[in-house]
Amino acid sequence: MIELLKQFFILGCMSFGGPAAHIGYFERIFVKEKQWLSAETFASGLAISQFLPGPGSSQLGMYIGYQRAGYWGALGAFIAFTLPSFALLTAAAMFSSNDTAGWISTLISAAKLLAVVVVIDATISMGRKFIHSFTTAVIAIVTTVWLLVSPSGVVYQVLPILLAGMIGAIGFKQTSIQAASISMAHAQRRSGIILSLFGFLLTVPWLFNNVLPVQVFNLFYQAGSFVFGGGHVVLPLLEPIVADVVTDSALIEGYAAAQLVPGPMFTMASYLGATVEGLSPIWGSIIATVAIFLPGALLMFGVLPVWEAVKSQPRLAGAIIMINASVVGLLAAALYQPVWVSAYSQWTDLIPIAVGLVALIKWRLSVFWVLLMMIGYQWFF
Template sequence: MKTSKSTPDNSAGLVLEVFWRFFLLGWVSFGGPAAHLGYFRREFVTQRAWLDEAHYVRLVALSQFLPGPGSSQVGFAIGLHRAGFWGGWAAFLGFTLPSFFLLLFVALYQPDSTNRFVVEVINSLKLMAVVVVADAVYGMARSFCRSPFTRVLALLTALWMWWFPGLLMQIAALILAGLLGALAFKLKQIVPQSELAQQKKTAQSDDAPASAFKKSAKLGMWVFAGLFVATLLPSLTGLFNSNASESLWILFGHFYQAGSWVFGGGHVVLPLLQSGLQGQVSEDVFLSGYAMAQAVPGPMFTLATYLGAMVWPQAPILGAVTATLGVFLPGLLLVLALNSVWTQSAHRPALASSMTAVNAAVVGLLLAVFVQPVWSSAVHSGLDLLWVVLGLLWLRGYHGSVLWLVGGFIVLGLLTAWLG
C-alpha cells in the first residue's frame, strides 16, 4: 500500500488539515479507546494513507507502554508524523474539543441522561463500536499475522489477557513478545524475511521526521519532568490536602499527577482523580460525570473537563480548561519525547524482528479488548448480532463511510426508542 510522504512541515495548510480531520472524528468516535484506534486506522492508514500499517501499529504499541490516554497519544503521534510539532497539537485539539464542549455543556446545564432516546442511541453506538473494532482487528491481523509464528503469538497474547487481565500483564505480554521476536531472529527461520524488510523500510522512511523532531523531543522530556516536579511540590511542602477549588495550580497539579501515573486508559484514571478530589465533589457528581464521559464521543479522559468545571464553579470554563490540560499533557509530552526514537527501532534486523512480534501481540491485545469489554457490553441478542454483521458488510464489503455508519446506528437507536 502506498503512503503519502510524511514531512515535519509546520505549514498552516497541513496543520489545519490535521485539525479538521481529527475534529470530524472527535464528533463520531464513540466506543472508547479500542474503537478510536479502529477509527484512526480506517481514516489515516486505509483511506488517507498518511502512514502505513507497520508504523501505525508501532505507535499503538508505544501508547501501551506510556501513561496517559492511549488513543489520544496515537492521534497526537499521527499529527506529528503528518505535520510536525504543531500537527501533533492540532490532532490533540481537534479530537478532544468535541467531547470537551459536550461535557462542559453537561457540567453547566445538567441535562437528563436517563431519557429513553438518549439511552437507546448510546446502546446503538456501542454496537457500532463493535463493528469498528472488529474491522480493525481483522485488517491488522491480515497485515501482521501472516506467518504461523505471528498468528500463534497473537492468539496466545489474547488468551494471556483473558486469563490474566490487568495493566502489568499487558506490558509483560508486549515485553515477552519482543523477546520472543529477538529469539526468532536468531533462529532465522520463524519470522519471514518479507516482514522484517517491511519493518526496516518503514523505519527508514521516517528518518527525516526523526531528525527534525530531535529538539522537540528534548523539549517534551524537559517540560514533562519540570511540570511533574512542580506539581508535586505542594505535597512536599505540606499542601497535599489543599483544595483544588482554592488554587488553579493545585487543580492543575491534581490532574497532571493523575495523568502522569495512570497506565491503561480512562477507566484506570478514576481512582486517582477520585482520591485527588476527595471532599470537593460528591460521589453522585463524580459518577454522573463518569457516565456522561462514557456516553459522549472522543477520549474518556475528558471526564476531567466535567470535574474541573464542577470543582471551580466561580469560573467553570477556566476550571474545565485547566483540568483538561492537566490530565492530557503528561502523556502527550512523553509521546513527543519518545516517538522519534521508537519509530526508528526497526532499523536493526534484530529489533525489526522484535517489533514484528510486538505488532502481532498488539493484534492479540485488541482481540482481547474486542471480546471483553467491547463485545460483551454491547451484543446481548441475535438482533444485536444482526446489526453488527450488517455494519461489517457495509465497512468491508461496500467500503462504506464511517460517517454513514454513525448516522445509521443513531437512526437505529432512535427507532428502537420510538418503537419501544
C-alpha cells in the same frame, strides 16, 4: 492541516465506545481510507501508547497528527478530537440535569454496535497485514487469550508485548529494514528536553500549591502522569488524587456524564474541573483538561525520538514484527472486552453487525453511513 482538523473533529463527534473503538476508527480512516500512514507506522504508534500512562487513544491520535503534520499536527489532532467531549462535559457540569432523553440512549446503543463493526474490521485488516507465519499467529493468539484471562492492570497488558518483542529480537532478526532517519544522539537530545519538561511540571507546581489554579493543574497533571489504561480505569485511580478539590458526588456524576459523550474518557476531567469551587467553570475545565492530557503527550513525544531511532536498527526488525503481531492480539482481546460485552444485548444485534460489516468491507461505505444504519435499527427495533 484543515483536512486533519476536520477528520479528527468528525471522529471526536462520533467516536463512542472507548479507546478500543477509537483505535478501530483511526485505523479505518487514516490507514485505509486516507492512507496518511502505513499499517506498520500505525502499529508502531499503537504499541508505544500501550506502554505509557495517559489516554492511549488520544496519544495515538496525536501520534497520527504528528506523522501527518509534525508537532502542530499533533496539537491540532488533540484539540479537534477532544473539543466535542470537552464542550459537552463542561456544559453538562454548568447546566447539569438528570434528564436523559430516549434519543440519547438510542444514539449510544447504535454507536456501541458501530464500534463492534469497526473494531472487527480493524482486527481483520491488521491481522492480514501482520499475521503472516505460524509464529506470528501464535503470538497474536497467546496475547489475546492472556489479556482475556489475566487480571486487569497495565503490567498484565504490557507483558505480552514485551515478551513478543524479546522473542522477535532473539529469534527473528532481519536485515532488510529502512535505515534510521534520526541518529541516536539526536534522538536522546530531543527526548531529554521533552522528558525534562515532563519532570519539571510534575515537581515544580508543588512550590505554588497554595494557589488554587496551580493546585488544580498539579492534581490533574499527577492523574495524567500515573493513570494507566485509560477508559474505565480512570475513575478508581483518579478519585484519591483529586479528592482535595472534587467532591465524591461530582466524581460519580462526571464519570456518568462521560459515558454519554463521544471521545476520550479522560475528558471527564473537563466536567470535574468545572465543578471546582473558587474557579470559574470555563477556566476550571480548561486547566483540568490540559493538565490531565499534557503528561501523556509529553511522554509520547519524549519516547518517540528514541523509539524511531531504535526500531530502525536491523537487529531489532524481528522484535518489531513480533510486537506488531502482539498488537493484533491486543486489539482482538479489546474487541471482546469491552467492545462486544458492552454492545451486545440480544441475538438480533447480530443482524446489524453482519450488515454493517458487509457495508464497511464489501460495499466500502463510510463509517458515517453505517452509523446511520445502526441508529435506524435501534430506533425502529
